[in-house]
Amino acid sequence: MKPSPPSSLTILLFLLLPTITISLSPPLPPTPSPTSLPHSSIPSSSSSSPLDPNQLKALQSLNIPTSKDPCSQPSFHNATQCDASKPFRHLISLRLTNCSSYLSLSFTALKSLSTLNTLQLLNCPITPIRFPPQLTSSLRSFTCINSLHKISGVWLSHLANLTELTVSNVQLKASGPYVILSHMTKLKTLTISHCNLTGSLPRHIHSNLTHIDFSNNNLKGTIPPSITMLDSLEILNLSSNALKGEIPSSIGDLISLKNLSLASNSFSGSVPDSLSAIPGLVHLDLSSNQLNGSIPKFISEMRNLNYLNLANNNLRGVLPFNSSFIKSLAVLKVGGNSNLCYNHSVLSSKLKLEVAPCDKHGMPVSPPPSKRSSSADDSTDSDYNDDGDYDDGGSHKKEHHHGPNKVVLGVAIALSSIVFLIVFLILCSKCCR
Ligand SMILES: *[C@@H]1O[C@H](CO)[C@@H](O)[C@H](O)[C@H]1NC(C)=O
Ligand SMILES: *[C@@H]1O[C@H](CO)[C@@H](O)[C@H](O)[C@H]1NC(C)=O
Ligand SMILES: *[C@@H]1O[C@H](CO)[C@@H](O)[C@H](O)[C@H]1NC(C)=O
Ligand SMILES: *[C@@H]1O[C@H](CO)[C@@H](O)[C@H](O)[C@H]1NC(C)=O
Ligand SMILES: *[C@@H]1O[C@H](CO)[C@@H](O)[C@H](O)[C@H]1NC(C)=O
Ligand SMILES: *[C@@H]1O[C@H](CO)[C@@H](O)[C@H](O)[C@H]1NC(C)=O
Ligand SMILES: *[C@@H]1O[C@H](CO)[C@@H](O)[C@H](O)[C@H]1NC(C)=O
Ligand SMILES: *[C@@H]1O[C@H](CO)[C@@H](O)[C@H](O)[C@H]1NC(C)=O
């Protein structure tokens, strides 16, 4: 019985593949892998002390596999992290992910986990229980994403030592953010988003917050002075709420601000001039409000700006930007402002700004081109396009044209060689029969 061609082919491929893979992968540094060391059967953590037996039991009650030492890194799904204390190590970080809805938190288990400073619940639709005081006192970071059946602001407010709070996609019952935050005087990073949180922004926030994200809730009212007094604030995201009124000029007091989104609210009035006082602003999103007046020229002098979205407002007049400024941005959106126009002797229609060119009075000559008909606009606008300088298709810079990835190319070449080889071998085997 002769060997069947397919099996000999497979053997040949197996012989060839490693050579191809090795030639593709970058040379590995000659570090000895831990598994090749003489004592490979002994896990590295065995040199340090084991996990506290009570905490081991608590983990088992939470369906966290403990067959492998939860203190060895990386642990099962990186769910646990321990300190280095003796004779027993203690958990400092725990993440529960994708829990069964039958899982229940027990007070006893949580009590023995009172060394935790970080607790994360991701996709854990379990029933919240009162946390033991030892745990609320030690927790510094609490994350609850799409987890816990229903929580109240009062329940959260007990976690008074937190520096970091993230609550997202959770049914949260509170008459306002102040209920949650009033005792959290050490908070630095705060996210409460997609929670249908009602009420207004708190009148007092007495802490050194660097990050506030209240996006996608039902917050009402105006921006109070308490917010603009947070001079360490780097991220402020109030998008998709029901906030209204003018953007206070005190917003310029937020001198550390990098990202600001007030998008999808009902803010009115003009874009405040005080924004020019924020030196490090990289991301400005004021889209989908009712802002009026003209776009201030100082925006084009903000050296760090990278993302600018002023779309869907009532802004009017001539766009005060030149093409070198527009090219310096990764994203520029100004469409949906029906009285806004661009000076066609300054900017090319090829930038596809979704605004109409101006007449000599600084008014749009025609209704602004819609997204869908933008290709048709090229021909109608071409008589305004008397400057050759901007013909490099500025709008296309937003799509990053990387050259074909070298690894992809290598793989493609390797694959086509394999196919070629197979065809060659099949032909060969047919001939030799
Ligand atoms: C665990 O964390 C390490 C380092 O942070 C990371 O490289 C690894 O992919 C993570 N493993 C899992 C299963 O999340
Ligand atoms: C949780 O479930 C999601 C989607 O079902 C899955 O992508 C993810 O890997 C799971 N994570 C863990 C740690 O089991
Ligand atoms: C916060 O932590 C300190 C010790 O770090 C502790 O004395 C205090 O009781 C804790 N506060 C609360 C409200 O748990
Ligand atoms: C928020 O309210 C909407 C509409 O009432 C509802 O569909 C959504 O599930 C709620 N979100 C949460 C996290 O409860
Ligand atoms: C804010 O930070 C400063 C210095 O970093 C500190 O002195 C002050 O106590 C902090 N304030 C609060 C409310 O934590
Ligand atoms: C604000 O939050 C929304 C939705 O949660 C997100 O898409 C957006 O990127 C955030 N913007 C900033 C500046 O953080
Ligand atoms: C801040 O803005 C920059 C630039 O647009 C963006 O890359 C970054 O993800 C933003 N950060 C947050 C937290 O939204
Ligand atoms: C802008 O709107 C405000 C009220 O929202 C109004 O008082 C003001 O006159 C408007 N300004 C312009 C230039 O239309």
Ligand SMILES: *[C@@H]1O[C@H](CO)[C@@H](O)[C@H](O)[C@H]1NC(C)=O
């Ligand atoms: C574009 O505008 C910026 C800011 O207004 C200015 O500094 C720069 O010189 C202008 N560039 C050109 C080519 O006109």
Ligand SMILES: *[C@@H]1O[C@H](CO)[C@@H](O)[C@H](O)[C@H]1NC(C)=O
């Ligand atoms: C357009 O720019 C040109 C050249 O800078 C200037 O002379 C003209 O007045 C501008 N038109 C409008 C409507 O601003």
